[in-house]
Amino acid sequence: MNDLTINLDVHSSVPLYEQIYKYIKKEIQSGGLPFGERLPSTRKLAKYLQVSRTTVDMAYEQLVSEGYIEAKPYKGYFICELEGLYHLEPESAPEKPEKAAVSETYRYDFSPNGVDLNSFPQNAWRKLSKGILLEENRLLFQLGDPQGEYELRGTIAQYLHQARGVEAAPEQIIIGAGNDFLLLLLCSMFGTGQRIAMESPTYKKAYDLFRNLSNEVRIVEMDESGMRIDQLADTDAQIAYVMPSHQYPLGTVMPVKRRMQLLEWAGTAPGRYIIEDDYDSEFRYKGKPIPALQGYDRHDRVIYIGTFSKSIAPAIRVSYMVLPKQLMELYRRRGRTISCTVSRVDQMLIAAFLNEGYYERHLNKMRAVYKGRHDVLLEELRAFRRVCRISGENAGVHILLTFTNGMKEAEAVSRAAERGVKVYGLSWYFVGEAKLPAEETVILGYANLQEEEIRDAAACLKEAWLEAV
């Protein structure tokens, strides 16, 4: 029998029992202690190593629990067969291939998909997270309801009622890891071959997703109130996908009258539905927010989708969908088979964030931050009035500039780029075979730029677009 000469380091931060455990484990893995060999008794080894017997007991217990040794009553501890035991050797991490640092060449990026991350309430988040993981609540690690935790759904129902005028019982709400996932789930419920009306330009991911799953997309034109209902009615679409709070990317806010017409369209034929993507409704800087379309719906036809990714942080993958009552049966039959895509810990975290008032504070703070940036940007853009028209302001986190002096989108984008400013052309967002517009519009998102940065970037844009003309 091996004498197990272990060099214990009493000054190490690694506990003694763990040093013993690791030594023996390594000996077993390397074959130094072969299958069937008997280990010294805990009393003997403790005496030999001059440690307490409890220390050796703990080391042996750990080895037993992981299957390296087994205890035979009245005989002692024996090395187990290693077959099937995991022995994972940490290797050096693979080197990430260098990415071409394209974004580095820009000093200011007016990305329409930004979020202000300095406002992320990291302390509150950490505190809540710690509290949830401290609970001796192992149920958190069991598979939960495919729809999401009832508690979170109840909290979201209350929030949507108060903030967006949405009428929803927790039973109608489905939690999912992002809007894209919820749209996938919807497609899987409805089955393929749906005819879906969309605006152009629109949220391109939704367009691609619908078409990848063999649905047919009907493009409907927009006017200053949003999707044209007269055109919609002329199509054979059963489903209309809209963003009434702040259309992406045009920023159009659908007025109440148009909302009523859209709901009327849905109500006049069986099987018609509206997907209301309320992706950034949280931010509106002038007047009262218009309640969600869903709140006016008397025909039970609106599928409402919202997200915490925009309002808290993009890496928080939590979105929610409110289904009309009449679709719940379809969900139970074809949607519930898919397990919830959000971990229960994250669900409890979001519920606590809302219930303990953090979300209210956070929204108001973000709104103040974004309003400040919005106002500074509009102020700076006054100088551009003679060469362009502004639209999509007063809500969301981006606006549009349409040149009225004949400057083309591509030229505007490249001139800005020469001065180190990234702006986004609108034409990228057009889908289908709808007629392309004059391509004179660029998008400026301001969520991710400080007020001072916006002023500096605007000065660059003046050089790019005004002085050169």
Add this chain to the structure above:
Amino acid sequence: MNDLTINLDVHSSVPLYEQIYKYIKKEIQSGGLPFGERLPSTRKLAKYLQVSRTTVDMAYEQLVSEGYIEAKPYKGYFICELEGLYHLEPESAPEKPEKAAVSETYRYDFSPNGVDLNSFPQNAWRKLSKGILLEENRLLFQLGDPQGEYELRGTIAQYLHQARGVEAAPEQIIIGAGNDFLLLLLCSMFGTGQRIAMESPTYKKAYDLFRNLSNEVRIVEMDESGMRIDQLADTDAQIAYVMPSHQYPLGTVMPVKRRMQLLEWAGTAPGRYIIEDDYDSEFRYKGKPIPALQGYDRHDRVIYIGTFSKSIAPAIRVSYMVLPKQLMELYRRRGRTISCTVSRVDQMLIAAFLNEGYYERHLNKMRAVYKGRHDVLLEELRAFRRVCRISGENAGVHILLTFTNGMKEAEAVSRAAERGVKVYGLSWYFVGEAKLPAEETVILGYANLQEEEIRDAAACLKEAWLEAV
């Protein structure tokens, strides 16, 4: 001007500045402090309330940051317009509708979907989680790579290589919130109308999901080595969905020879793929684990899917998919549009859990626990040898009992239920129009029962199935 008579509670755990902030916020919300009103100066209010000026400063700053008041230089603090500000009133949580407590009537539940939750390493998990949230790494809350974090993919690539013989570069790995989501993603990439070969019985969720997205499923019979390749070759299927490590629900382990035949089938015609669902490959109790099918693949045709939900805990919604190199272009075109469904915090957590050796320890511990339960169950089932045959043992966390004495599945299930034991009939897992078997088989999952409970439950089953015969 209101004198703001705030009853401060110096003994409260709520900081004084927060008490002042809350009082003023409430006054603004209720209209007690109307739009445009000037607040007392911080010096004056501090004196009046007998608190430090810093305390009042902090309260006012909070109110400014949330948009309730604004600071006008040289003039003071004024109440803002409330329109658009969020005011979320916590309501009492909605009561959850009582669920019929069906599971209560069973003393022992041999669920095949169980996981031992007592083994969940909650302390390690909490420690790692705290460490990740403590990092001043706000990038964690930015939208990450749609494929998942490169670091986690690298870690998984190493793990899969060592533990499963899978050959994968991090670039081929896609992280998703559960196997169901990854299958949805695959469907969305391939487009609808695929012809997919499945065994029967099989994983019903996958069957439903494929069909909901308008794919055609071809049922292929199984023998004792798994899917019959001669039958597969006779179908027009392009994709074969298999679980070679431990077929669900039959527990069949596909031997190497059959694996080679399956790979051969895929390699002999263009556009053929194999989906290898390796859902519980981590647990094998006899002999060395057979490497994954993917590791033998010379034709770049295997799509490998695995999950941490089975091996860590079901509420951990993290799965991974290895795509063949030749499918990466399709993924970039049609899959990358969908944002990653796992939060970056969870991804870093899993990466740390693997990199710091916790996963190795956890797997070995779980394996020892499950092996113990597996061995006890098999030992207890010896008494049943004259009336039934055992299959699917030595791997996974469930086994099958097929009655040889003419007892039907329904009778076995209901007799067990009368003694308070829930067992599962195999016939539920059959799909399509394949011929149903004799319906004489039940499934016993043992992951969620302690060894002593298994002994007690087996005693009940003896009464149910032996004494009554």
